[in-house]
Amino acid sequence: MSVNKTKVHLISGFLGTGKTTALxxxxxxxxxxxxxxxxxNEFGEIGIDGAVLSDNGIPVAEIAGGCLCCTAGAQLxxxxxxxxxxxxxxxLMIxxxxxxxAASVIDDLKVKPLQDQLEIATVFTVVDPRQFINPDYAQQALYKDQIGVCDVLVASKTDLCTPEELEQFRENAAKLFPPKAKVVEVENARMDIAWLDIPVIEKPRYRIKALPDNTxxxxxxxxxxxxxxxxxxxRLTNFFNDLPKFTEGLVRAKGVFQVMGTWVWLNWVDGKWGASQVSWRRDSRFELIAKSFDADLIEKKLNEALE
Incomplete structure (x- = not known):
């Protein structure tokens, strides 16, 4: 096989948001x-989506039985x-x-020999903005995972939303961490093929687009x-504990880190920090907001926390 890797695009999203239509x-x-x-990957035993998609000469494989993670890992x-x-x-479109x-799917694709043959390209999650702004959905671990893993967030069914709902969606989407490469709004889950090539390359340092409402x-x-x-x-724990010493007037620090092969979210606010697992897989990243700090020193300390 040539050195050209096959690009993998994952299309994730909650039930009924329009993933098949998007594809x-x-x-x-x-x-x-x-x-x-x-x-x-169908949740039920009988594949409906596969039948819908297979009428144009593109090879389609189905994995039945649900969560493309636990049960389907080996089969995938x-x-x-x-x-x-x-x-x-x-x-390869999944x-x-x-x-x-969705994060488990990416983990399964990153093991040898697959990781030598595949490039994880743009990952999409299709959402209904009305669910996205509803705390009952937003607090669900599975829903958070699907939002967290993607590079491009696709709001479908926008024609069914009120202007207020769309405004709230835009506001909430702009605050996501890690930030999305692109947030798009579509009707009837109609995607633009150019989005497949949205660059998802990490920059070693970047400025946060929007600061909290203050100057x-x-x-x-x-x-x-x-x-x-x-x-x-x-070392990461020590870094977070020592952070107030490296900064003046620290108000916010948050990061997503790969630790021993798993991914964790660390969040410092009001003098305390907490940790939880997260579905982001693109890169480890850290952001802080403070009155003043030495960015070179922070970067050096982060590098020292690497294995």
Missing amino acids: KSLMEQKDPNEKWVIIV GTTVQKMLRDAQPAR EASGLAH MGFQSQGFTFPAGKDFDGE
């Missing part, structure tokens, strides 16, 4: 000379291997079940580290 709209715009294969690897061997595609933990002399800075670099849990 169909991309297929309609596909360059006829570019080879695609599709994997559909085998299916992907077979499709890569048989079709040698330029792109439509995850509405009940799948009281606060500064912000972000730092990223490529996926695959593990942080040491104990």
